[in-house]
Amino acid sequence: MTASSSQTPALSYRVALYPGSFDPITNGHLDLIERGARMFERLYVGVAVNTGKQPLFSMQERLELIRGEVAGWPNVEVVAFEGLVVEQARRLGAGVLMRGIRTLTDFEYEQAMAHTNRALAGEIETVFVLSSVEWAFVSARLLKEALQMGADVRGFLPARVHDAMRRKLGGG
Numbered sequence: 449m450t451a452s453s454s455q456t457p458a459l460s461y462r463v464a465l466y467p468g469s470f471d472p473i474t475n476g477h478l479d480l481i482e483r484g485a486r487m488f489e490r491l492y493v494g495v496a497v498n499t500g501k502q503p504l505f506s507m508q509e510r511l512e513l514i515r516g517e518v519a520g521w522p523n524v525e526v527v528a529f530e531g532l533v534v535e536q537a538r539r540l541g542a543g544v545l546m547r548g549i550r551t552l553t554d555f556e557y558e559q560a561m562a563h564t565n566r567a568l569a570g571e572i573e574t575v576f577v578l579s580s581v582e583w584a585f586v587s588a589r590l591l592k593e594a595l596q597m598g599a600d601v602r603g604f605l606p607a608r609v610h611d612a613m614r615r616k617l618g619g620g
Contacts, residue, residue: 457541464544465537467494471503476583480548485521497530534569550579
């Protein structure tokens with residue numbers, strides 16, 4: 449056993465990583481987190497640094513908003529990470545990547561990503577969780593755009609997240 453592997457926890461299929469940018473976290477994300485918290489002994493919500501996107505909220509703001517929303521689930525932990533999702537899963541001992549699927553387009557993208565992750569880390573499984581019907585059309589990007597155009601998006605976001613978005617973007 450090498451020094452680096454002795455510091456990496458053994459992978460467990462009872463531990464999952466739910467990665468995303470969560471900019472911002474929506475009620476759809478929270479629905480998936482709640483369901484994941486019931487499925488797994490430990491669920492990590494991994495807030496990713498995505499260099500290809502210009503986030504509305506800083507990493508610290510996203511972490512604080514998400515932690516405030518998941519505080520009631522003792523087996524959920526929010527972590528920031530940069531780099532490959534499978535490497536973060538290994539660091540956390542997560543044998544499962546949990547991914548939400550809203551639409552067929554999501555499935556096609558997520559399927560390609562799952563195959564890539566499997567090629568990189570065959571010991572880590574990807575589990576797809578279908579979005580609940582009421583959240584199937586909700587996307588953080590669309591909510592940001594709608595709010596900027598004056599739409600009332602309160603029903604799709606936790607109250608404190610909605611308030612934080614309004615302070616940043618104005619609008620409904």
